[in-house]
Every structure is written in structure tokens, then in C-alpha cells.
Amino acid sequence: MRKLLYIIAAIAVCIFAADSARAAELRVPQQATAGAAITIGTGGSGEGTLIVTGPGTMIKKKVKLGGEVTIPGEELRHSGRFTAILEGDARSFYIAPAPPAKLNFLARPSRVPVSQPDVISGVAFIFDNFDNLILQSTPVRFDLSVNGGSALSKTVTSKDGIAWLKTNSASREGAAQFVASVGNANVRRVIQLVASEPCGLRMKANRQGNSLMVETDPVRDCSGNPVPDGTIVTFIQTGGGQGRSTVDARIKKGIARATLPAVPGATLSVASGVVLGNEIRMGGGL
Amino acid sequence: MKKKTFPLIMGALVVLLVAVSTLGAGRLRANTSTAEGAAQAFFAKVRAHDADGAYAMVSPSSNIDKGSFYRDLYGSDGNLKTFSNLQQAETRVLRETDAEADVRTNLQWSTAVGAFNEARDIKMVKESGGWHVFWPAPQQVNLPPQVIPVNYLRWDIIHPRSGDEWGSQNVEAPRVRIVSMNAVEKDGNIIIMGEVVNEDTVPGFVNVSATLVGQDGKDLREESSFDKTSHTLLPKEVSPFRIDFVNITLKQIKNVRMSPNALLVPASADPVVGVLHQRIEKDARGHSVLRGELVNESGQTVNIPHVLATYYDNSGKVIWVSDGYVDKALLPQVPVPFSVELRDDVAPNVQTYRVTVNNYTIDRS
Numbered sequence: 001m002r003k004l005l006y007i008i009a010a011i012a013v014c015i016f017a018a019d020s021a022r023a024a025e026l027r028v029p030q031q032a033t034a035g036a037a038i039t040i041g042t043g044g045s046g047e048g049t050l051i052v053t054g055p056g057t058m059i060k061k062k063v064k065l066g067g068e069v070t071i072p073g074e075e076l077r078h079s080g081r082f083t084a085i086l087e088g089d090a091r092s093f094y095i096a097p098a099p100p101a102k103l104n105f106l107a108r109p110s111r112v113p114v115s116q117p118d119v120i121s122g123v124a125f126i127f128d129n130f131d132n133l134i135l136q137s138t139p140v141r142f143d144l145s146v147n148g149g150s151a152l153s154k155t156v157t158s159k160d161g162i163a164w165l166k167t168n169s170a171s172r173e174g175a176a177q178f179v180a181s182v183g184n185a186n187v188r189r190v191i192q193l194v195a196s197e198p199c200g201l202r203m204k205a206n207r208q209g210n211s212l213m214v215e216t217d218p219v220r221d222c223s224g225n226p227v228p229d230g231t232i233v234t235f236i237q238t239g240g241g242q243g244r245s246t247v248d249a250r251i252k253k254g255i256a257r258a259t260l261p262a263v264p265g266a267t268l269s270v271a272s273g274v275v276l277g278n279e280i281r282m283g284g285g286l
Numbered sequence: 287m288k289k290k291t292f293p294l295i296m297g298a299l300v301v302l303l304v305a306v307s308t309l310g311a312g313r314l315r316a317n318t319s320t321a322e323g324a325a326q327a328f329f330a331k332v333r334a335h336d337a338d339g340a341y342a343m344v345s346p347s348s349n350i351d352k353g354s355f356y357r358d359l360y361g362s363d364g365n366l367k368t369f370s371n372l373q374q375a376e377t378r379v380l381r382e383t384d385a386e387a388d389v390r391t392n393l394q395w396s397t398a399v400g401a402f403n404e405a406r407d408i409k410m411v412k413e414s415g416g417w418h419v420f421w422p423a424p425q426q427v428n429l430p431p432q433v434i435p436v437n438y439l440r441w442d443i444i445h446p447r448s449g450d451e452w453g454s455q456n457v458e459a460p461r462v463r464i465v466s467m468n469a470v471e472k473d474g475n476i477i478i479m480g481e482v483v484n485e486d487t488v489p490g491f492v493n494v495s496a497t498l499v500g501q502d503g504k505d506l507r508e509e510s511s512f513d514k515t516s517h518t519l520l521p522k523e524v525s526p527f528r529i530d531f532v533n534i535t536l537k538q539i540k541n542v543r544m545s546p547n548a549l550l551v552p553a554s555a556d557p558v559v560g561v562l563h564q565r566i567e568k569d570a571r572g573h574s575v576l577r578g579e580l581v582n583e584s585g586q587t588v589n590i591p592h593v594l595a596t597y598y599d600n601s602g603k604v605i606w607v608s609d610g611y612v613d614k615a616l617l618p619q620v621p622v623p624f625s626v627e628l629r630d631d632v633a634p635n636v637q638t639y640r641v642t643v644n645n646y647t648i649d650r651s
Binding site for chain 1: 437438441454457458465483485486487488489520521524527555556558559561562563564565578583586637638639640641642
């Protein structure tokens with residue numbers, strides 16, 4: 001009889017233990033996405049407090065045990081590793097970022113001379129609609145074009161949320177449109193391609209009374225791009241026994257002009273930055 | 287008795303003080319019976335801003351009206367003289383007869399940009415029993431009224447707003463480069479000089495600073511070029527710079543660290559100033575000076591021109607940089623002479639030179 005009582009007591013303890021174990025049972029989702037609702041299953045009976053913590057998130061809910069608890073998507077905007085805790089039981093699960101929806105695009109430099117190798121860089125950071133960095137490899141397309149000219153188009157697969165590209169500057173000046181796109185998201189930056197150093201700088205001179213009007217031919221770089229207006233061109237007059245005269249003229253509509261005193265026998269030269277142009281020696285004709 | 291003594295003592299004291307002050311004033315007052323004394327008295331009135339008194343000492347034979355005299359002395363058109371005050375006037379008689387005298391005057395003005403020295407030879411004439419200053423009317427070239435079309439460039443900048451997304455683009459600072467640098471020791475001071483070029487296609491506000499590194503590798507001093515450079519550099523513009531470190535020798539330093547700093551700033555491409563007839567000469571004191579004429583080729587008045595001169599030796603190395611302010615405004619198309627001092631020990635080594643002009647215009651920021 002005593003043996004029977006022991007057996008019954010042992011069975012009761014096992015039933016109680018099994019019931020207690022069912023009360024703490026949590027079923028977390030295997031796959032979850034930021035911004036989407038999730039369902040967490042619970043075991044047992046009665047009421048309990050469910051706590052869900054994760055990056056930037058802390059949710060506390062009174063739940064009825066033995067049912068399922070739904071957490072709406074607007075409460076789960078962050079991706080990362082989360083933990084659900086219910087009545088002493090804890091389970092971890094991972095919320096992945098939503099599909100790519102945003103790009104942060106760093107394009108450097110904002111201004112660059114034409115025909116330079118590896119001077120333009122673009123770095124794209126891929127985010128979902130809730131600003132979660134998407135660490136999964138994602139193809140990002142980079143397009144670079146100038147004034148409808150030939151365009152560079154390249155697709156780069158991101159690594160750890162970042163895709164980057166380094167490329168040459170085109171040979172044609174203008175505002176280059178540098179676009180990074182992923183899915184429906186795209187970001188545009190403008191890189192100003194500017195003329196390089198003047199090339200083949202040439203001037204001519206005309207005498208007007210006691211003055212000499214000097215002007216350059218249209219000032220262009222070696223790729224044929226006009227050097228921007230406002231660039232300094234220095235006209236220098238030496239010799240002729242009247243000292244040295246200089247004028248730092250500005251290019252205007254592609255041409256630099258200046259007025260110098262007409263000094264017979266003087267030599268005229270022209271320079272822009274560190275680039276020298278032609279020389280003119282003033283003889284009887286001028 | 288006491289009642290009478292006290293007023294007597296006080297009266298005597300008053301008489302004594304009046305006598306002393308009268309005698310003192312007489313001693314301080316310049317002796318206008320001599321040419322030099324009259325010149326001193328004239329400049330004392332100028333210094334005291336007593337324009338009427340100074341004009342009264344001008345010889346009628348000068349044929350200068352009061353307005354022109356005032357403008358010549360105290361400036362006009364917002365030029366440097368309008369921001370100046372005469373501090374000191376040294377006079378020395380070069381030649382004197384009974385009727386006239388030549389007096390060399392070295393005037394020191396305190397101005398908005400520091401001390402400004404002016405050497406002027408004035409002629410004194412004896413008229414009506416006293417010495418008077420012959421002050422000729424300044425020669426002014428009056429241009430015929432005309433319209434000078436000016437359509438030079440101006441650069442403006444749009445900066446990103448504070449609410450813009452992270453990583454949004456900003457316009458970058460202009461690329462500037464030091465193209466030459468030379469460190470010399472003069473009179474117990476270290477002078478760092480050279481040239482900086484704006485290699486970009488946009489204007490920049492450039493400041494060149496230098497740090498002297500001592501023999502132990504520690505920084506000794508840091509200075510910037512201050513006004514010995516052109517701060518606003520247009521695209522491809524080359525400017526000299528000079529940085530002075532006083533009371534230090536080259537032996538004390540191991541090397542020099544240079545840093546050209548550039549900021550993108552709004553700027554205008556005008557005015558254009560031509561520098562004509564530059565030549566190195568000796569001045570009246572026998573010192574080397576670089577002289578020439580400035581011509582404002584634009585239509586806008588340049589109030590305070592600042593001349594910067596770079597001197598090169600036969601290998602093209604920058605061997606000196608000097609500067610000077612011009613006390614006359616640059617009116618459109620009117621040549622204005624300038625003179626910049628050059629060290630006498632440097633002058634024999636100068637092979638060529640380059641002059642650039644900074645300009646300060648009052649009605650433009």
C-alpha cells in the first residue's frame with residue numbers, strides 16, 4: 001500500500017512538473033523582418049508578462065498563457081537580435097532588415113579636373129525603410145554621365161552594407177550626374193568636371209594709339225574644354241627701356257584681355273598659373 | 287594781518303603760474319622766423335587737424351584752393367589718408383636762401399593698416415615777412431564722363447542646409463599649393479617666404495601659416511602671413527607670402543612645417559589693376575626701391591591699394607617679398623605711382639620680380 005502511495009505521489013509530481021514546463025514554453029519566429037508583425041506562441045495557462053527586448057526596442061505585454069501573442073510591425077522597426085522573456089523562460093530570435101529602400105551616397109570630390117585617373121569615388125550605404133543598414137549582399141548600380149555624353153554604368157555588390165566605386169573623370173567638362181540606385185531607391189549627386197590646366201596658351205596684340213590691346217585666343221585645356229571664366233591670365237611686358245608692366249587679367253567669355261603701354265622693342269609674354277604661353281616682340285609693325 | 291597776506295600770496299602765485307605757462311608756451315611754439323621752424327609749425331597744425339591754420343601758412347603762389355589742400359592732406363575717395371593721422375614730422379633743411387628753402391620732411395602717419403611713412407620735399411618761400419609752405423595743387427587727371435561696361439564674374443556659394451540628409455554633398459574648399467618656399471635669416475629674425483597658387487577653378491580665401499620645429503622636434507613658434515600675402519586668390523592666381531619670426535635664428539630650428547589653408551568664399555573677379563613701368567631704383571636716401579604705376583582698368587574705385595612685390599634670383603628662387611600700401615585711391619583709368627622698399631643687401635641679387643595688387647573697396651564686403 002505504501003508502495004502504491006509513493007508511485008501515485010511520483011506521478012503527481014511528474015504531471016505538475018510537465019504542467020509547469022508547458023507554462024513557460026515560448027515559440028519565437030524563425031524568420032522575422034523589420035516593420036512586419038510577428039507572432040509568439042506561449043504555453044501553459046493563466047496570465048503572464050511577456051517582455052521583448054532588442055536594439056532600440058523594449059516591449060512589455062500582459063498575455064494569456066497558452067495562446068499566441070502578436071506584436072505589430074510598427075513596434076518592431078529595428079533589425080537585430082531580440083529576446084523574448086516570459087515567466088522566467090527566454091528565447092532569442094533575429095529580425096532581419098526590410099528590403100532596400102534608402103541609400104546614403106557619398107560622392108567625392110564635388111569638383112574635379114577632367115581626364116584624371118581614379119579621382120571620383122562613390123560610396124553607397126544601403127538601408128531599409130526603417131534606416132536599418134542592410135548587411136546582406138545587395139547589388140548597387142552606379143551611373144556617371146556628363147551632359148548626355150558617354151555614361152559609365154557599373155553594378156557593384158555591397159559588402160557589410162556598403163558598396164563603393166572609384167573611377168576616372170571624363171574628358172568633357174560639365175556637371176556630371178552621379179547616381180547610385182538600388183531597387184526603386186536612387187540618389188543623385190553632381191560632380192563638377194572642370195577644365196584642366198590651359199594648354200597652348202596664345203595671345204595677339206594690337207596697337208591703339210599709345211596703348212597696346214593684348215588678348216588671348218580662346219583659352220582651352222588639352223582636351224579642348226574652355227578654361228572657366230574668371231581664371232587669371234597674366235600679361236607681362238619687359239624690355240624697351242620703360243620697365244616691366246604686368247596685368248593680371250581675368251578670362252571673360254573664354255578670352256583674357258588687357259591694356260598695356262605701347263613700348264617699341266618690348267617683349268610680351270603670357271602665363272596662367274604655372275603655364276606659359278607664347279611671346280611677342282614688339283617691332284615696327286606694332 | 288593774516289587776512290591781507292593770504293590774498294597777496296595767492297595773487298602772486300597766479301601771476302607766477304601765468305608767467306611760467308606763457309614762457310613755456312613760447313618755448314614750445316616753433317620759431318616761424320626760420321624755414322625749418324615754419325615747416326615744423328605747419329606740420330604741428332596738420333597733426334592737430336587745424337586745417338584752417340595750416341592753410342593759412344600755405345603760400346598764395348601755390349595756387350591751391352582750400353578744398354584741394356584738405357583732400358591732399360587728409361585724403362579723399364576713401365583712401366588710406368582718410369583713415370590716418372599724422373604722428374610725427376621730421377624736417378631737415380636741404381638748401382636755404384633769404385627768399386626760399388628746400389626742406390626734406392619724413393612724415394609718419396598712423397593708419398588703419400599700421401604706420402605709413404612718407405618722404406616729401408617741400409619748398410618754403412618767404413612772403414610778407416614770414417615763411418610760407420609752397421604746396422602745389424595735386425595733378426588730377428579728370429576722365430571725361432563715360433560708361434565703362436563691367437560684366438566681370440562673381441562667385442556665390444550655396445551651402446547645404448542643416449536639415450539635409452547625412453552624407454549630402456558639400457562644395458569643397460579650393461585646392462591651393464605652395465609652389466616655392468625659402469627660409470632666410472635677416473637681422474636675427476627668420477623670414478619664410480614663397481609663393482602659393484590657387485590651382486582650382488573657384489576663388490579661395492587662403493592663409494599660409496608656418497610652424498618652426500626645434501632641434502628637439504618640438505614646435506617652437508607658429509605664425510601666419512597676415513597681410514604679407516593676397517588672401518583672396520582667384521583661379522590660377524599666384525600670390526607671394528612672407529612670414530616673419532622675430533628673435534630666432536636658423537640654428538635653433540630643425541625644420542619648418544608649412545600649411546596653406548583655403549576656404550571657399552564668395553568673390554568678385556573685378557577690379558583689374560595693371561602694374562606699369564616697374565623698375566628698381568634708388569630713392570633720395572640712396573636706398574633701393576621698386577617703383578611703378580598702378581592703373582585701375584575697371585570702372586570702380588579701389589580705395590586702398592596694397593602692393594606686393596616678389597623678387598627672384600637668377601635661379602628663379604624667391605629671395606624677398608616686400609609690400610606697401612598706397613595712400614591714394616585708384617580711380618578708374620588714372621595712373622597712380624607706387625613705391626615699395628627693397629632691402630639693399632637683397633637688391634644686387636634680384637634678377638627679376640613680380641608685382642601683384644591687393645585691393646580694398648569700401649562699398650563691397
